[in-house]
Structure formats: C-alpha cells, structure tokens
Amino acid sequence: MTLRLYNTMSRSLEEFRPVRPGKIGLYTCGPTVYNRVHIGNLRTFVWEDVMCRVFRALSYETTQVMNLTDIDDKTIRGAMAAGLPLREFTDRHIATFFADLNALGVVPATLYPRATDHIPEMVALVKKLAARGHTYESDGSVWFRIATFPGYGKLSKIDLSAVKRGARVADDEYDKEDVRDFAVWKVAKEGEPESATWTTELGRGRPGWHLECSAMSMKYLGETFDIHTGAVDNIFPHHENEIAQSEGATGKPFVNFWLHAEHLLVDGEKMAKSKGNFYTLPDLLEKAFSPRAIRYLLVSVPYRMKLNFTFDGLKAAASAVERLESLDLRLREREGRKGKEEEEISLKVNAPEAAGGDFAERVSAAHRAVFDSLEDDLNTAGALGALFSFVKATNVDLEAGHLSPADATAARGLLHEIAGNILGIMPSDAASGLASSPSKKSPSESSSESRDVDETWIDARIAARKAAKKTRDFKAADAIRDELLGRGIVLEDTPHGVRWKRKP
C-alpha cells in the first residue's frame, strides 16, 4: 500500500509524491489567537497531529509549520476591548491554545511562526507582487488585483465571474476596484492601537489577512511545498487567496496537495455561541470527560466526514478507550509483572502452548491492516476497526490461556504503537503528556491535589479486605470496598487476585 491523499485541488484521491524524496513539508493553518479554540478547531488540529504521526511512522522526515495569526480585525478588536497591547493580548490566547493542544496529546509542530514576527517578509512579498503588476493602491491600502491572476478560483471551483465586476463594494470601510480583490496591506485607521500598527515601506498600517500564510509557508517550506491543510471553510477565500498571492509572486506552483477537514457539528447543527452548543476543551474536562475519550471521539470519524459531536458519542468513546486500557492491563498481568501469585497460578493452570510464531504473524497482520487504512487517506475509522478486531482476538486467546508472556509483550507493543504512538488515545512509550484520567483541573494549571490517593494506603486497605474475606466477614470486606469507592478507587476481583483502578 502506498500513501494516498484526497487533494481538494483535483477533487480526487492521489498517490502522494513528495517534492524531495523522503521528506514532507507540511503547512497546517493555525488559529487566529483572539479567543479560546473550540472543539471544532481541535478536531482539525488533532487530525493534523495524527497525520504527522502517520507520516513519521511511514519514515517521512516531516516538517510541520503552523502559523499563529496574531494580527487581524479580531485580534485588534479583542486587544482594544481588553485594554491590552496587541502582543500581550495574543500571548494570552497562544498560551491557552498550547495548553489545549498539550492536554489532547498533540505533538508540537516543528515551528509556530507568528504573523507579527514576519512583517518584513510580508512587506517583501507585497513588493514582489507589486513588481509583477498584481497590486494597486487605494487610499493608502494595497490590494491584490484578481483580474491579473487567471488561475483565481481553481481551488474552490467558485466561478466568480458571476459576481459583477467593478461593482462598488457594499463595504464602506475600504475602496477597491473589484469585489473580488482583497487587501494585502491595510492602511492604519483612526483609533487603531499603536501596538497593531507598523511603519514600513508600504506606509503605516498592517498586513492583510492571508498574507502571513503565504509569507511564512514559503519562508520555511520553500516556494513549492508538499501539503497545505485546514478546514473546509478555509478553501474560500483564505486558501484561494494564498494561492493567488504566492503563485502571483513566484510564478511557481505553491502547493502540491491541499487537504481539508470537514466541520464538527454539535447535535447535528453548526456550533454557535448563540445556539448554546458551543464547547471548548475546558468545558468538556469540567464535565469529567477524559482528554483521551475526547481525542478518541475526534479521531474516530475520518477527517473528510462531518463529525457530529454528542455527549452520548463522548460516553461511547470513553467506553471504547477503557476497552483498550483493560486489554493493556490484562496483557501486563500476563507478562508477569504483577507478582508471583499470578505466576504460580498460570504455571499450574495453563502450561500454555505459546502461540509463538502464529501470534507474531497475527500481530504483524493487524499492523498491516491498520496501516492499510491509514495510508488510504488517513482512514482512522478503518484503522480503529482493525485495531479492535485484534483486541477481540487477543482477548479470546488470553482467556483461553493461549498467550505466552512474550506474546503478551508483542501484543502490548502493537497496542502502544497504534493506539499510543499513532492515534494518541493511549499512553505511548514516548511521553505524550496525555493525562490518563479526567480531572477538574484545567490543563493550563495542573495542580495535582486530590489526584493521588496514596497507593500504599490502598494496598493496605486491600490487604485488610482480603483478611476480612478470609474470615468470611463480608460486611467488613464490603465496607472497605465502599470506602475505597468513595475515594474513587474501584476494586476488581479477578481469578488471580484483586486489582484496582481509579474511577474513570
């Protein structure tokens, strides 16, 4: 199987070919940092994270650049409302953005360039466009003249000739020749804060939206690079304008593969603050859902499908994650790390015919099945299906005593490789920063109080309960069980002894 990706430009599945063998240059459209990102945003960022992990697992040396758009109308408005300098205002939102990514176990991008750190690059780009005759000035602002770029509309397939050319814009803020034209440089306006104004060769003002992505992507990835992603709403006008700016300036193809994630809906509707169905990550964590369950839900629907977010779905996701963790726990016990008591029993009971080579083959078959799905346009749902098929088969073997400790180790290896390293819904060997259990604390401030009920105390209580059971004092035993439950500790009696876990 080879990697195939759905290219918005061609509207078809294409075999991926990198510009430079073995390497991938990836630009993932990042947030405008004026508020807390919502779970719809996070769906896109988590998808992009999985994409990077898959690329790296396929041995592509992947450079991921994600912009932070920290200058535009919204950030200016926000800064003014907050009474803060622009930079200070956007710093705060960048901090919560990273906190959210970290809480969901997103592996950081290679680079997070900020628009305001690239004013000179943007000015240079505008000058390049001007030199090639793509711009005009009006009232001190600089506009991109769409009419000079024949390919305009090729990504979105929107036929803008339907829009009346030369029509005076209903927009009373700016003057432009053609409704389709867009600003690459906006002249400073009355009342705009000093902190959001730059004095450059283009005058006093600020860059237009779109420009930062062209300037920064080409700076860090080259004038032609492999993959550019975002959500579907970016297709027009954002990405369309990026193409115009970039190709207008260089005369070269800008991007080879355009990938776009579908939106997340809540209860079948577009998420909107006015509808009361608007959620951020802290909103969900407060409801005691684990980051892993949230991530599972986001990953369980392939990126080109709309994802209908519901709390029922989130509960289902939490259960699915527990199934994976249960298997991991059982495998760990089979590996014999949980004490000699179990060891003796297994020796007595099983004398297992180790599945050995057969089992190794099953593991690699499962691995192949998972990657067949992932390489098919990042089909995460198919990958999960393959993973869970393996989970079921492994449970059956485990139950039948057919797994040797070495088999268990191999199975755990696969589990952690796929669910951990690739999908990020279990802890991986590489530390991912993904919290294992829900907590009331927001990811930004991780006060670790109440989290740790002392383990030696738990063990002591379990021992006491065992003693009580031995004397058939079930009342006392049950009392201890309830006591532990009250502290969030769930006991499980298994044939091999008691084990416990924290209540999810």
Add this chain to the structure above:
RNA sequence: GGCGACGUACCCAAGUGGUUAAGGGAAGGCUCUGCAAAAGCCUCAUUCGUCGGUUCGACUCCGACCGUCGCCUCCA
C-alpha cells in the same frame, strides 16, 4: 441561485461489482463471584434513503428524486 459533502442496524461508523456487509457504544444472555463491581465471551442489518437504468449479478457504477448539513461575508 452557484459550489460541495453526506444518507449503512437503537447511536457512531468501515467497506466491497458477485463467498458470512468491519469495528465501537448501547441492549440482552453467559462466565467469573460470598454478593457486587469490573472484565471477558456470545447474540444483535437476508440488508445498505427512494425510484429507475447499466450488468449474468449492485449496497457498491449511472441518472432522477427525497432528506440532512455546509461553503459562497469572519470562521477550523
């Protein structure tokens, strides 16, 4: 109006021109257990929105229709 996505069991969802239509959740049953809980197993769509067409054969290809959602203005 223009562009686009989607419609598979109670919910989520993969997938294929032709042997038994993945998987997860829920539900029911069973095993285990002092009782529980947890866990594991088993069961759970003769059928893939509707109607036509192509075909020896379609859920999968084509067309129409119905329905849901989105973009076309800021938006992940």
